[in-house]
Amino acid sequence: MTAHELLMLEIERGQQVAGHFPSQEALHRAEMVLCGQMTPDQAFAELDAKFGL
Template sequence: MVNVAQGLAAIQKGQQLAGHFPTDAMLDRARRVLSGELSPDEAEAEINDALARIVAREKGATRDG
């Protein structure tokens, strides 16, 4: 069984040591994967959706600017 709290702490610290600072949404996604609430494939789909929204927003800003 995975200790979710320890896993999250390790993920967060590893990311910080690499110079990355995960958002609350990112850490929540990791928590849901570790706890089994979300499959890795579902997490990937969430990430892809979020990235698509960012790209669409940036494209809109580029056209408007």
């Protein structure tokens, strides 16, 4: 398993331990931020657009 895969697994498991069960879309967004393909601000903007926060 690569370091990247381990980080993604850690993110998913951490969310589950906290009682959250992130969707594949949410995990993909986290991966995009982790890889530098999206900034955290861009990810928040996507969430704002989706949920009107």
